[in-house]
Amino acid sequence: MSFDASDIRELGLWGLPLAQRAGAVIMDIYTTSPEVRYKADRSPVTDADVACEHIILKALSRLAADIPVVAEEALSCGAAPKIEDRFFLVDPVDGTKEFIRANGEFTVNIALVENHAPVFGLVYAPAFSDCYVTLGTDRAVRVKLVPDHHPEPRPDYAFEPISGERPGSRDFTAIVSRSNQTPEAERFIRRIGGPPCMRMGSSLKFGVLARGDADVYPRFAPTSEWDIAAGQALVNAAGGCVLTEAGAPLAYGKVDRHFANPSFIAWRRRDEAEAMLRAE
Ligand SMILES: Nc1ncnc2c1ncn2[C@@H]1O[C@H](COP(=O)(O)O)[C@@H](OP(=O)(O)O)[C@H]1O
Ligand SMILES: [Mg+2]
Numbered sequence: 315m316s317f318d319a320s321d322i323r324e325l326g327l328w329g330l331p332l333a334q335r336a337g338a339v340i341m342d343i344y345t346t347s348p349e350v351r352y353k354a355d356r357s358p359v360t361d362a363d364v365a366c367e368h369i370i371l372k373a374l375s376r377l378a379a380d381i382p383v384v385a386e387e388a389l390s391c392g393a394a395p396k397i398e399d400r401f402f403l404v405d406p407v408d409g410t411k412e413f414i415r416a417n418g419e420f421t422v423n424i425a426l427v428e429n430h431a432p433v434f435g436l437v438y439a440p441a442f443s444d445c446y447v448t449l450g451t452d453r454a455v456r457v458k459l460v461p462d463h464h465p466e467p468r469p470d471y472a473f474e475p476i477s478g479e480r481p482g483s484r485d486f487t488a489i490v491s492r493s494n495q496t497p498e499a500e501r502f503i504r505r506i507g508g509p510p511c512m513r514m515g516s517s518l519k520f521g522v523l524a525r526g527d528a529d530v531y532p533r534f535a536p537t538s539e540w541d542i543a544a545g546q547a548l549v550n551a552a553g554g555c556v557l558t559e560a561g562a563p564l565a566y567g568k569v570d571r572h573f574a575n576p577s578f579i580a581w582r583r584r585d586e587a588e589a590m591l592r593a594e
Contacts, residue, residue, distance in 0.1 A: 322426075322434050326447045329424055329436040330459060330471065332373050336366045336422050337440030337461035340407060344441065350414055353390050358410045363387050366406035366422060374402055374424075381426075384573065386540050397567050400428050405540035409516025411493045418442055419492065419515035425543030427566045435547025437517045446476070446521040446548050454524050454551040476525040478553040478582040485510055489519045489528035491535060498534035498577065506530070506590065520545025523582045524552035531580040539566050539573040546580070555584040561591045 340362045348360040367387045374383050382395035385404040395401070402424065407413055409420035418441035426434035438445040438459060445459040455473035488503050492515040503511060512528055520542070522528045533542075543566060546556045556564055558576050568574065581587035 322451060323449045323453075325426065325434050326436065326449045326455075327471075328377060329447060330445065330457070331462075331465040331467070332370065333422055333424075333436060333438040333440075333445060334459055334462040334465040336369045336406065337438055337459070338463040339365050339369060340413075340420075340422070341440050341461045344413060344416070348414070355390075358414060359387065359390075360407070360410065360413065362413065363407045363410060367404060370404050370406060370422070370424060374404070378402075384540065386538070389573070394569075397569055400426065401567065402426055403432075403540040403543040403566070405517075405538075405544075408541055409518070412515030417492075417515065419518055421516045421518055423517055423540060423544040425540075425547055427539075427543060430565045430567050431563070432543040432547040432550070432566060435544030435551075437521055437544050437548060439516070439518055439521075444518075444521070446524060448547050448551045449473070450551065452551055452553075454548050456521070456525060476552055478524065478549075479526050480529070480582070481526050484527075486530075487512060487528045489514060489522055489531045491515065491519070491533070494535035496534040499532045502532040502534070502579070517541065517545040520549050520580060523554055523580055524548040526552075526582060529582045529586065532577075533580070534577040537575045537578075539568065539575060542575060542578075549580055549582075552582075553584060554580065554582045555587050556580045557587060557591075561587075 343362040350358050383402040405423040408423050412419040422438040424436045425432045436447045440461045443460045445457050454476050456476050457471050486509045489512045492513045519531050
């Protein structure tokens with residue numbers, strides 16, 4: 315298939331039925347008390363992670379066999395591709411702990427990285443039929459997407475454009491991990507004045523920022539590139555940014571660090587992040 319992976323819109327439209335299929339497989343397992351195993355790093359994995367990743371890898375190999383893919387489960391089994399300027403990052407089920415707890419806060423994540431930065435992202439929460447996808451480097455949308463084993467091609471998705479504009483007059487709000495909270499993040503929240511704080515599992519937090527329903531997501535617990543690349547692409551496209559504590563951009567493709575990220579702060583608005591950093 316001839317495909318220009320720099321066409322973010324084309325990639326987004328291609329990704330939606332794939333997400334539906336992957337989501338349908340995940341939901342079949344979700345509703346039948348999945349067996350939980352533990353990887354070498356003691357993180358949990360279920361058949362949903364493995365089956366979903368298989369579907370996505372197969373689809374990516376048909377779409378763009380020349381672009382390397384770094385995928386969470388394949389990498390944990392030792393399958394590390396040679397990284398180039400452009401590569402895909404796949405986390406088939408982000409928020410596996412939430413999947414096991416059955417609170418719905420888990421996502422399918424596909425991202426494209428170019429020159430060390432995520433330029434495309436798809437985050438899909440099948441339990442909520444809630445999908446966020448970039449259709450351009452400055453265009454992010456939300457779309458209701460029901461898990462489906464055999465989705466029909468759709469020319470007419472009801473895309474809701476999202477941006478980091480704060481709706482109404484709500485208070486400045488932080489959002490943090492449900493299962494991986496740290497004292498450092500709590501200290502950060504106190505330092506910025508102790509705003510109200512939402513808790514949520516998985517990369518859905520980036521969707522909440524990108525749609526303007528929270529302002530800052532401080533993350534001091536460990537993450538890997540596949541956990542956050544799609545979410546960062548969304549936040550970037552909606553007018554926000556993801557920075558290290560020192561205010562530097564996050565770099566992707568950190569092979570020597572096994573794709574581990576430093577602590578970071580994701581911001582709903584780039585200008586607010588810059589103002590806060592200047593005030594420090
Ligand atoms: N000790 C650790 N090392 C690396 N990543 C970790 C980690 N603890 C949690 N994570 C990452 O945090 C993700 C969950 O994010 P959150 O806390 O925002 O829900 C996990 O995604 P998976 O569920 O895909 O493994 C996992 O990758
Ligand atoms: Mg993950």
